[in-house]
Amino acid sequence: MPDAAVDLSVVIPIYNEEAVLPLLVERLRPVAESWGVTHEVLCVDDGSTDATPVLLQRLRREWPQVRVVRLRANAGHQAAISAGLARARGRWVVTIDADLQDPPEVIGEMLAVARSQDVDVVYGVRHDRSSDTRFKRWTARAFYRSIRALSDVDAHVDAGDFRLMSRATVDAVNALPEHDRVLRLVVPALGFPSASVGYARAPRAAGASKYPLGKMIRLSVDGVTGFSIAPLRFATWLGLLGGLAAIGVLVFAVVEMLLGNTLPGWTSTVVIVAGVGAVQLLALGILGEYVGRTYAALQARPTYFVAHDSLETEPDGSRGSGPGPRQTLT
Secondary structure, three states: OOOOOEEEEEEEEEOOOOOOHHHHHHHHHHHHHOOOOOEEEEEEEOOOOOOHHHHHHHHHHHOOOEEEEEEOOOOOHHHHHHHHHHHOOEEEEEEOOOOOOOOOOHHHHHHHHHHHHOOOEEEEEEEEOOOOOHHHHHHHHHHHHHHHHHOOOOOOOOEEEEEEEEHHHHHHHHHOOOOOOOHHHHHHHHOOOEEEEEEEOOOOOOOOOOOOHHHHHHHHHHHHHHHOOHHHHHHHHHHHHHHHHHHHHHHHHHHHHHOOOOOOOOHHHHHHHHHHHHHHHHHHHHHHHHHHHHHHHHHOOOOOEEEEEHHHOOOOOOOOOOOOOOOEEO
16 A cells, blocks of 8 residues: 555446446535545546546546556456555545446445444445346345355345445455455455445446346356355265266166066167266366366466556656556556
């Protein structure tokens, strides 16, 4: 953490949000001025390809508390948040998306709860998700309940990436060596004292969702394989059941052969081979997910590349107009 710390850092991952960015500023800036604490608004540009970088540079000149960290290439939502956490200077750090589905007005309440209850984490919990589709609500609840059942992580149901964390929590997250972090599970897994603040989830203010079904499935797979070995145990039990079934079929075939009741045919053979093959392929697929994660961890490739940080655009730390002289690999 840089020496010139502030009381609160607001980390906002941003990717192609030219439509919603002016609305975010319109909502966030008056709220930030009411907090009564020193703060920075750390916008992590996740390799945007639209007009977002231009808008962020303009915003940086107009709003002194804005700090822009631009990633050299699109690294993904969780990696962008990790980049923000690694560079945030705040004694408290809040992460919030740019789409205004999570209201910035709640940040002040989170900070007050953290101080009054002396906790390290305050989760934003969506007590009203009527703005989401029925499918989205059902899959989200199924995901969190599955994680709670399959692992020891006490993940809050209906809590996403809108949370306030103490500096101790942020330092603990930054110290973790794992890749493909799912922060909505990493933070609860730390087990630090926590509280929650409820709010109504709003529709996206503008633009299109950056989390389509494919990315949600990938996030779910990363979450399950990163925090639970239950699928491996499932594969083991599946293999044992398949073996017992094969032995039973073998005994039955031998008995029927001795009794002279067998008929020529191939149906039973095809069914048995197909069943055993399906079990084996499923088990191999589950094992492959874990082997893939191990392989990625051994490669130790950076999850994101920082092109520049507006805080470092000048040697003395003052603001400048161009990108900084360093490229950071993390």
